[in-house]
Amino acid sequence: MNILWAYYVTCKYHVVAYNSIFKKDLFKDEVVLVTGGGTGIGRCIAHEMASLGATVVIAARKLDQLTAVAEEIRKLGGKCDTMQINIRDAAKALELIENIVAKHGKLTCLVNNAGGQFMSPASMLSTKGFATVVDLNLNGTFNMCKAAFDGYMGEHGGSIVNIVAECRNGFPRMVHTGAARSGIINMTKTLAVEWGPFNGIRVNCVAPGTIVSSGMKNYPDNVVDMIAGNDWLSPTGRFGTESEIAASVVFLLSPAAAYINGVNLAVDGGSSLSKGFPEGQDLAFNPEGSLMPAYVGWPEGKDNVHNLKHVDAPQKINDLLNKYKKKKSKL
Ligand SMILES: CCCCC/C=C/C(=O)SCCNC(=O)CCNC(=O)[C@H](O)C(C)(C)COP(=O)(O)OP(=O)(O)OC[C@H]1O[C@@H](n2cnc3c(N)ncnc32)[C@H](O)[C@@H]1OP(=O)(O)O
Numbered sequence: 572m573n574i575l576w577a578y579y580v581t582c583k584y585h586v587v588a589y590n591s592i593f594k595k596d597l598f599k600d601e602v603v604l605v606t607g608g609g610t611g612i613g614r615c616i617a618h619e620m621a622s623l624g625a626t627v628v629i630a631a632r633k634l635d636q637l638t639a640v641a642e643e644i645r646k647l648g649g650k651c652d653t654m655q656i657n658i659r660d661a662a663k664a665l666e667l668i669e670n671i672v673a674k675h676g677k678l679t680c681l682v683n684n685a686g687g688q689f690m691s692p693a694s695m696l697s698t699k700g701f702a703t704v705v706d707l708n709l710n711g712t713f714n715m716c717k718a719a720f721d722g723y724m725g726e727h728g729g730s731i732v733n734i735v736a737e738c739r740n741g742f743p744r745m746v747h748t749g750a751a752r753s754g755i756i757n758m759t760k761t762l763a764v765e766w767g768p769f770n771g772i773r774v775n776c777v778a779p780g781t782i783v784s785s786g787m788k789n790y791p792d793n794v795v796d797m798i799a800g801n802d803w804l805s806p807t808g809r810f811g812t813e814s815e816i817a818a819s820v821v822f823l824l825s826p827a828a829a830y831i832n833g834v835n836l837a838v839d840g841g842s843s844l845s846k847g848f849p850e851g852q853d854l855a856f857n858p859e860g861s862l863m864p865a866y867v868g869w870p871e872g873k874d875n876v877h878n879l880k881h882v883d884a885p886q887k888i889n890d891l892l893n894k895y896k897k898k899k900s901k902l
């Protein structure tokens with residue numbers, strides 16, 4: 572209940588929270604590593620942490636994407652560095668952490684956001700296909716956690732957030748990722764218990780539901796069509812935004828979550844509890860779409876324009892986001 576209350580308060584007062592309670596320099600002493608920070612949700616997390624004063628290191632395989640995001644952040648006055656990593660390589664993961672500590676003096680926060688999968692019914696999936704996705708997501712996340720522990724946090728403490736995926740009731744057509752992400756959720760609980768005594772390391776998960784993000788570009792057109800046609804598949808009647816995932820990550824990394832350890836926070840509009848509206852209700856109740864306004868980013872400046880204007884998603888998915896943006900928050 573407490574986590575729900577804290578989260579409610581954080582969201583309800585997000586304008587206040589991130590501009591005054593969460594001061595602009597809240598994370599000024601923190602060095603945060605965001606894997607997969609060159610695209611989508613990772614890019615959004617990197618922006619938000621930088622806007623609250625953190626030194627952000629974004630790491631992934633494609634340096635050009637990382638460089639572009641680092642430039643965006645620096646233009647807005649933030650501090651951002653880029654480094655290359657394939658999270659599947661445990662030795663390189665440790666090298667990465669050692670390089671960050673050598674260059675920036677510490678590593679206080681780690682966001683394991685890099686990951687992904689492809690769609691395939693289990694009956695059609697090869698053993699290698701299953702193993703590949705488990706290796707990327709589960710082993711890759713463990714590699715990064717262990718490297719952060721060995722390279723800095725074991726001695727100095729820190730906070731880790733693992734991005735997983737909402738998979739409470741299994742993950743039809745994505746058995747590999749469902750198994751891997753469930754493994755991460757359980758691993759998170761173990762690390763929270765084992766590593767808490769090491770200078771108070773906290774380890775938590777955020778489980779996104781379906782999010783309007785660049786990740787959708789990885790899927791073929793027919794899959795995107797299917798996804799875009801299903802945006803009522805949560806009780807909110809819409810998908811989530813990158814900013815809504817970033818907000819929960821920022822919260823979990825912040826002192827406001829100092830006593831939260833080992834949880835998996837579903838940020839899914841309730842889709843893990845119910846697909847769609849309660850029985851007897853449908854979109855006819857709400858012809859304009861979702862009644863739940865979307866949070867699309869930290870308000871910036873006098874015009875309250877958030878600083879992430881561009882979501883690099885397929886057009887059909889972006890169209891949904893534009894529809895959500897029209898509904899103004901009453902919070
Ligand atoms: C309702 C929708 C909900 C959506 C919720 C989730 C959304 C997201 O997560 S957003 C997306 C985030 N990003 C991604 O998903 C990244 C996209 N995927 C990839 O980058 C890759 O697929 C990979 C990293 C997961 C695997 O790439 P790689 O290591 O290069 O592996 P290979 O191409 O060598 O393949 C190994 C193995 O896997 C089989 N395989 C690969 N793709 C497919 C496919 N589309 N369908 C079926 N099988 C596939 C491949 O065949 C290989 O096995 P063998 O054939 O036995 O050799």
Ligand SMILES: NC(=O)C1=CN([C@@H]2O[C@H](COP(=O)(O)OP(=O)(O)OC[C@H]3O[C@@H](n4cnc5c(N)ncnc54)[C@H](OP(=O)(O)O)[C@@H]3O)[C@@H](O)[C@H]2O)C=CC1
Nearest residue numbers: 607610611612631632633657658685686736781782784786
């Ligand atoms: N969008 C959604 O609806 C949902 C997303 N998620 C998860 O959230 C996370 C972010 O997703 P999203 O932003 O949408 O998707 P993206 O595909 O845009 O992001 C995935 C990121 O992971 C990086 N990455 C992939 N493999 C590796 C690797 N081996 N080593 C290092 N980096 C790697 C990619 O960069 P590069 O290719 O340069 O390495 C990319 O930046 C992912 O884990 C995704 O599965 C979970 C549920 C729903």
